Amino acid sequence: DTEVTQTPKHLVMGMTNKKSLKCEQHMGHRAMYWYKQKAKKPPELMFVYSYEKLSINESVPSRFSPECPNSSLLNLHLHALQPEDSALYLCASSQPGQGRAGELFFGEGSRLTVL
Amino acid sequence: DAKTTQPNSMESNEEEPVHLPCNHSTISGTDYIHWYRQLPSQGPEYVIHGLTSNVNNRMASLAIAEDRKSSTLILHRATLRDAAVYYCILRDILTGGGNKLTFGTGTQLKVEL
Numbered sequence: 001d002t003e004v005t006q007t008p009k010h011l012v013m014g015m016t017n018k019k020s021l022k023c024e025q026h027m028g029h030r031a032m033y034w035y036k037q038k039a040k041k042p043p044e045l046m047f048v049y050s051y052e053k054l055s056i057n058e059s060v061p062s063r064f065s066p067e068c069p070n071s072s073l074l075n076l077h078l079h080a081l082q083p084e085d086s087a088l089y090l091c092a093s094s095q096p097g098q099g100r101a102g103e104l105f106f107g108e109g110s111r112l113t114v115l
Numbered sequence: 116d117a118k119t120t121q122p123n124s125m126e127s128n129e130e131e132p133v134h135l136p137c138n139h140s141t142i143s144g145t146d147y148i149h150w151y152r153q154l155p156s157q158g159p160e161y162v163i164h165g166l167t168s169n170v171n172n173r174m175a176s177l178a179i180a181e182d183r184k185s186s187t188l189i190l191h192r193a194t195l196r197d198a199a200v201y202y203c204i205l206r207d208i209l210t211g212g213g214n215k216l217t218f219g220t221g222t223q224l225k226v227e228l
Binding site: 109 | 159215218
């Protein structure tokens with residue numbers, strides 16, 4: 001099983017809504033990531049969790065709140081978003097460490113539209 | 116974070132080899148060079164990585180310059196399914212575990228019949 005599963009695939013929300021994006025992997029990976037990708041742009045790193053602890057927050061606004069309840073799950077809680085937050089949100093996982101083990105496995109993403 | 120520079124786009128004919136260049140003049144001694152590609156409507160996928168020596172796998176080959184300031188991803192026989200954005204990335208290993216991949220602008224590869 002080499003999949004990273006993201007739900008929902010599409011999400012439309014208003015600026016006052018609270019919603020969550022979910023990510024799941026069963027590869028035994030202990031590092032998980034959230035990336036944001038705007039149209040025609042490269043992915044931008046938002047958060048990194050390593051062994052269920054937040055290790056990187058790339059100065060992301062507090063309206064994005066990550067959560068890693070266990071080693072297989074990663075959530076991104078969304079509240080009071082702005083239209084410019086509309087993007088593809090990508091989840092990834094990896095084994096911590098060097099070499100081949102450092103490969104990131106990406107999900108297909110959740111496409112978010114904020115009205 | 117170390118940076119990479121790639122051409123915005125390249126074109127190839129099907130069944131021909133493709134050489135995708137990448138410059139990383141500020142690379143440090145411990146930076147691994149990773150290549151990922153992103154097909155339309157999909158998340159990025161790993162292609163290959165290397166440190167100092169040239170590398171081959173079933174998808175591609177990676178040629179690394181002796182001074183490590185540049186590298187080239189080689190697709191030996193391009194197919195239409197190889198049309199994607201190819202990203203050259205210098206990987207940072209995080210102290211607490213995990214890897215930091217900072218994507219550059221990438222190269223859009225177009226493959227024609």
